[in-house]
Amino acid sequence: MARVKLDDVSKSYEDVVAVKNMNLDLQDGEFITLVGPSGCGKSTTLETVAGLTKPTSGTIHIGDREVTNLPPKDRGIAMVFQNIALFPHMDVYDNISFGLRLRDFPKEEIDERVENAADIVELGGMLDRMPDELSGGQRQRVAIARSIVRNPDVFLMDEPLANLDAKLRVNMRTELQRLHKQLETTIIYVTHNQAEAMTMSDRIAVINGGELQQIAPPLTCYNEPANRFVAGFIGSPSMNFVPATVGDGELQANGYSLSYDTAAVEELTSREEVEIGVRPEDIYLVQNESEADKPSAPVEVVTDVLEPMGDEIFVYLKPIGSGEEDGMGSVEEREGLLMSVDPATDITEDQTVEIVFDRARIHLFDRGTGDAITHGVIEGAKMDTGSSEGEAQADD
Amino acid sequence: MSIDAQDHDDAETLDDQDEESKNRVQAWAADWIRNPQKAYTVMGVFLGGVLLTTTLFPLYWLFAVAMAPPGQTNIPLIPTRIDLYAFVDIFQQVPFARFMFNSLFYATTVTVVVILVASLAGYAFGRLDFRGKLPLLFSLLVLSWFPPATLFLPLFRAFNQQVKMLGLFTLPTEIYGTPGAVIAPLSAFTMPLAVFILMTFYAQIPDGLEDAARVEGSSRIGALFRVIMPLSAPGVATAGILTFITVYTEFFFSFLMTGDKASEWAPIVNGVLAFQSRYTVRYDLQAAASLVAIVPVAILVVLAQDKIVSGLTQGALKE
Ligand SMILES: Nc1ncnc2c1ncn2[C@@H]1O[C@H](COP(=O)(O)OP(=O)(O)OP(=O)(O)O)[C@@H](O)[C@H]1O
Ligand SMILES: [Mg+2]
Numbered sequence: 001m002a003r004v005k006l007d008d009v010s011k012s013y014e015d016v017v018a019v020k021n022m023n024l025d026l027q028d029g030e031f032i033t034l035v036g037p038s039g040c041g042k043s044t045t046l047e048t049v050a051g052l053t054k055p056t057s058g059t060i061h062i063g064d065r066e067v068t069n070l071p072p073k074d075r076g077i078a079m080v081f082q083n084i085a086l087f088p089h090m091d092v093y094d095n096i097s098f099g100l101r102l103r104d105f106p107k108e109e110i111d112e113r114v115e116n117a118a119d120i121v122e123l124g125g126m127l128d129r130m131p132d133e134l135s136g137g138q139r140q141r142v143a144i145a146r147s148i149v150r151n152p153d154v155f156l157m158d159e160p161l162a163n164l165d166a167k168l169r170v171n172m173r174t175e176l177q178r179l180h181k182q183l184e185t186t187i188i189y190v191t192h193n194q195a196e197a198m199t200m201s202d203r204i205a206v207i208n209g210g211e212l213q214q215i216a217p218p219l220t221c222y223n224e225p226a227n228r229f230v231a232g233f234i235g236s237p238s239m240n241f242v243p244a245t246v247g248d249g250e251l252q253a254n255g256y257s258l259s260y261d262t263a264a265v266e267e268l269t270s271r272e273e274v275e276i277g278v279r280p281e282d283i284y285l286v287q288n289e290s291e292a293d294k295p296s297a298p299v300e301v302v303t304d305v306l307e308p309m310g311d312e313i314f315v316y317l318k319p320i321g322s323g324e325e326d327g328m329g330s331v332e333e334r335e336g337l338l339m340s341v342d343p344a345t346d347i348t349e350d351q352t353v354e355i356v357f358d359r360a361r362i363h364l365f366d367r368g369t370g371d372a373i374t375h376g377v378i379e380g381a382k383m384d385t386g387s388s389e390g391e392a393q394a395d396d
Numbered sequence: 397m398s399i400d401a402q403d404h405d406d407a408e409t410l411d412d413q414d415e416e417s418k419n420r421v422q423a424w425a426a427d428w429i430r431n432p433q434k435a436y437t438v439m440g441v442f443l444g445g446v447l448l449t450t451t452l453f454p455l456y457w458l459f460a461v462a463m464a465p466p467g468q469t470n471i472p473l474i475p476t477r478i479d480l481y482a483f484v485d486i487f488q489q490v491p492f493a494r495f496m497f498n499s500l501f502y503a504t505t506v507t508v509v510v511i512l513v514a515s516l517a518g519y520a521f522g523r524l525d526f527r528g529k530l531p532l533l534f535s536l537l538v539l540s541w542f543p544p545a546t547l548f549l550p551l552f553r554a555f556n557q558q559v560k561m562l563g564l565f566t567l568p569t570e571i572y573g574t575p576g577a578v579i580a581p582l583s584a585f586t587m588p589l590a591v592f593i594l595m596t597f598y599a600q601i602p603d604g605l606e607d608a609a610r611v612e613g614s615s616r617i618g619a620l621f622r623v624i625m626p627l628s629a630p631g632v633a634t635a636g637i638l639t640f641i642t643v644y645t646e647f648f649f650s651f652l653m654t655g656d657k658a659s660e661w662a663p664i665v666n667g668v669l670a671f672q673s674r675y676t677v678r679y680d681l682q683a684a685a686s687l688v689a690i691v692p693v694a695i696l697v698v699l700a701q702d703k704i705v706s707g708l709t710q711g712a713l714k715e
Contacts, residue, residue, distance in 0.1 A: 052607045073613040085604035089626045099612035146612070 002063035002076065002153035003028050004049065004186055009058030011044050011210075018044040020210040022058070029184040032215075033197045035233065036207035042190045043082055045207070046156045049188065050079050062154060075154075078147035082158035082190070084139050086131040092118075092142050093127040099150045117145040120175055122168075136163040144172070148179060155187040161196065173200060194236045198222070206230045223361075228370035231277050231363055237314060240283075240337045242276045243367060251276060251364075251377075256299045256319070258357065260377035268364070274373065277363035280314065283339040285347075286354035293360035294378045303351045304336060308343065315339045315347060317355065455690075461683035469679070482684035486671070489678075492685060494658035495667025500692060502578050502663065503644040509583045510590045510639045511632060517587075518594030519620050523606070533595075540588035544581070545648060551581055555653065575661050577653035582643050590635040597631030598624055633700045641693055664689050 004026040011019040019041040026032050034042045047053040049060060051072035059068045067075050078099075086095050093114055094101075100110045118124050121141035131139055140163045147155060160176075161169050177200055180187055191197055197204050198218045205215040206229070214226035218234075225231035231239045244253035246268050251258040253276055260268065268274070282292070289295045304316035318336040339355065341347065364373040428435040462482045463475035486492045520526070521533055553559045555572040571577045601624045609619035625632055643650075650663035658667065668689070671681040 047607075050607075050611055052610065071615065072607075072610045073615060077611065079608075079611045081604055081608060083602075083604045085602070085608040087605060087608070087623055089623075098609070102613040102618070150612075 002186055003061070004154055004188070005061040006045075006049070007059045007061075009045070009048055009055045009060060011041075011048055011053060012056050017210050019048065019055070022207075022210075022212055024205060024212070024215065026186055026188070027202075029180075029186055031180055031187045031189065031200060031202045033189045033191060033201035033204050034207060035191065035194075035197050035204060036213075037233070038192075040207045041210040042207060043158055044210075046079065046158055046188060046190060049075075049154070050077055050156055051075050076152050077154045077156055078150050078152035079156040080140075080143050080147045080158060080160040082162075084143045084163075086139055086142055086146075088131050091128050091130050092123065092134070095131065095142055096127075096145045096149055098146065103150075113149045114145075117149045120148065120179065121145045121172070137165065137168060140164060141172070144176075151183065151185075153186065155185050155189075157187065158190045159192065160189075161191070161193070176200065194234070197234075204234070206233055208233070224375050225277075225363065225372060227372055228275060228277065228365040231365070231372070235279060237280055237338055237340075239277045239279050239363070241365075242278075242337070244274055244276045246272055246274055258296050258359070258362070258377070260359070268373065273367040275365040275367050275370075277365055278337075278357055279361065280338045280340040282358040282361040283317075283337060284356050284358065285341060285345065286356055288341075289356050292356055292358040294358060294376075295356040296359050296362075298354040298356050300352060300354055301337070303347060303349055303353060306347065306349055311343060312340045313343055313345065313347070315341055317353075320352065455687070458683040458687050462680050462687065464680055466678055466680055467676075482680045483688065486681050486685045486688065489681065490667060490670040491658040492667050492670075492688070495662060495664050495670075496689065496692070498575075498654075498658065498661050499644055499650070499664040499689075501575065502582065502646075502650060503640045505575070505579050506583050506586060506643045507636050507640045509579070510586050511594075511636055513583075514587055514590035514594050514635065515598075515620060515625060515632075516617075517591045518598045519616075519624065521591065522595040522597075522599035523601075523603075523624075536588050536591060540585075544585050547581065548648065548652065551577075552653070572653060573655055573660060578650045578661070578663070581649050581653075582646060586639045586642050590639055593631055593635040593638075594628065597628035601627050637697060637700050640696060644693060 004024070006022050006024040009019060009022040010017065022041075022045060024032070024045075034045060036042055044053065048055045049062075051067065051070060055068065059066055061067065062075055062077070087098065090098070096114045096117055097110050100113060105113075114127070115124075118127060121144050123138065123141050123145060126134070126138065131142070134142065140160065144157075144160050147157070157176075161172050164172060173196060176187075179185075180200075189196075189200065201218055203215055204218050204221050206213040206221060208229050213233075214221055214230045216224075216226075221230055221234045225234060228241065232241065242253045242256070244251040244258070246252075247257075249259055249261075251260060251274070258276065284292050284295065286298045289298075300320050301317040302320055304318050306316075307314040315338070316336055317339055337355075347353070359378050360376045362377050363375050364377065365371065366373055428438075457471075460473065460475050461471055463477065463479060464471050465479075517536075521529065550559070552572065554561060554567060555570065555577045557566045557570050560566055571580070598620075605623050605627070606616075606619045609623045610616065614622055644664075646663075647665055651665050654661045654663065654666075656662055656666050656670075668682050668685045671678040671685065
């Protein structure tokens with residue numbers, strides 16, 4: 001149980017900057033998830049908190065102590081490594097109890113705690129196996145058990161559930177959440193799994209290229225992404241982006257046009273080039289228009305590929321007249337859209353359909369900087385102008 | 397290409413011949429040509445036999461000498477009598493056990509010192525990045541090229557408090573004639589090889605394991621001894637055995653830096669030589685003593701071989 005604070009932490013290796021001016025402020029007992037593309041610096045951030053790598057600049061606090069220069073053993077942390085890192089010359093029991101034995105716990109207490117941890121990760125009866133006699137998922141669970149026996153102040157978990165099957169994954173997810181509730185330990189968690197990030201975390205920190213993009217509660221990241229990167233990264237399938245030019249009360253985007261309330265987004269008139277972002281579930285067939293909060297005027301498109309997923313159908317849409325030349329260059333070059341519809345919908349490939357966008361859930365991004373301009377192009381929409389930075393900082 | 401043809405030819409010729417005219421050698425040859433595997437087996441056994449004989453014969457010869465009665469110089473190849481009394485006598489005539497203890501003491505102490513220090517050095521060279529690493533490693537290598545004998549005189553005088561170390565101070569006590577006079581220089585001479593061996597092994601232990609140990613609560617040095625060293629067991633055993641044998645069989649320093657008596661920390665060489673007085677030489681006892689002296693090394697090698705397990709890092713990390 002401790003607050004964790006990173007101030008302007010940077011880490012560069014000879015040729016790459018792995019982490020750039022990272023500011024994070026975790027409340028006591030908070031569950032934070034770091035997400036971002038591979039190589040964006042998530043593991044490096046964890047390592048700096050763990051004390052395994054020294055930041056090039058910046059300071060780190062855990063609790064009230066500055067720990068920037070303390071060795072890992074004095075930081076009160078436990079870590080599950082991305083590469084698991086079990087000690088191959090020790091059996092499961094010795095692996096799990098390694099830290100306790102180092103701290104000279106009495107034998108009975110060690111036994112009790114190891115037993116307990118092994119139960120949580122469903123490893124009972126395997127305590128005398130060697131790591132090379134375990135499956136990948138079992139090893140991963142040993143690693144989790146090793147980190148939870150010590151009741152540390154801060155958990156650092158680098159993709160701890162990556163090797164588990166879907167069922168065990170969900171089990172372990174709830175198990176970890178229960179553990180978090182019970183121990184009230186601060187957890188920094190890295191995952192590539194959207195569902196884990198959305199369901200487990202108090203806040204999600206989205207990182208790209210070593211830079212923090214946004215740190216906010218999951219739904220805020222989803223509904224009010226701070227910039228185009230966050231918008232595209234959070235959510236699966238990912239958001240549609242369409243470049244557009246700003247007209248008077250109207251956004252012009254390869255063939256589609258979209259009206260907006262000038263009063264709501266006054267600031268737009270000063271810009272010319274924007275990017276429209278709309279999630280697949282915020283596009284509706286015109287007959288379902290009523291489901292949309294603030295439907296736009298209908299747009300005609302042609303369906304392309306259909307992907308039935310069971311609980312919904314993903315429909316790829318292309319602008320009408322694809323493959324033909326027109327004044328704006330080859331239509332093919334323009335991006336299509338992805339829409340998700342109810343599985344009962346009667347729809348076929350290469351069908352001309354009319355769609356509407358939910359104007360309340362349309363995001364506009366600056367095409368140059370990628371920063372969000374507004375979420376929703378209607379009256380009373382959430383404006384992100386200028387305040388987006390401030391909001392992210394305030395959360396810090 | 398033509399081997400098949402030859403095979404065939406030979407086979408035919410042999411087939412053509414009468415059973416009687418086939419002498420034994422020809423039959424063998426034919427058999428071996430048809431089954432080359434047999435020939436290889438025989439050759440392998442033969443070569444192995446030669447190797448074994450050349451290595452084991454000296455030992456057998458020592459045994460034969462030990463069996464001969466005192467004073468007999470004409471040693472028969474096969475002992476005329478088996479009399480193991482020489483093996484008992486060596487411990488009664490001189491304090492041979494003490495001589496052996498001295499040598500074992502040198503070997504053990506040096507091995508422990510070398511493994512400890514070389515582990516730290518091997519860790520630094522193998523797993524850390526620091527400025528001047530390469531020059532330092534190179535100078536260690538250069539150091540190991542010095543013939544130890546060239547250092548004998550300066551060390552002899554320093555240990556006798558006759559010269560100032562680095563021109564600054566003389567040693568506080570006379571080290572000559574104490575175990576330190578053997579242990580210090582021999583540790584230094586065996587160190588470079590041990591450092592190189594351990595460095596190579598320690599460098600191969602994945603960083604993740606050390607990280608895990610450190611997060612779990614051990615220091616870097618703790619991780620070295622709890623995780624890195626056990627996982628490098630083959631390397632540690634190799635370096636240890638090499639050092640042990642080098643020191644145990646070392647002659648120059650251990651002979652010259654100590655007195656001649658067992659109580660003066662004389663090594664096993666003095667023990668063997670003690671059966672030689674001004675007028676008589678007990679070759680039988682010297683031979684017996686030499687055989688006994690080999691025993692600890694033999695035991696050590698057999699034991700350590702058992703300890704060497706490779707592939708220990710399997711299952712440690714996710715590939
Ligand atoms: N020891 C190192 N030396 C040099 N570069 C490194 C080192 N460790 C990491 N990097 C670089 O730093 C960047 C961030 O790496 P990091 O391991 O933090 O990524 P990550 O976000 O954890 O990725 P993944 O999701 O694939 O685990 C990468 O470009 C990587 O190549
Ligand atoms: Mg990583």
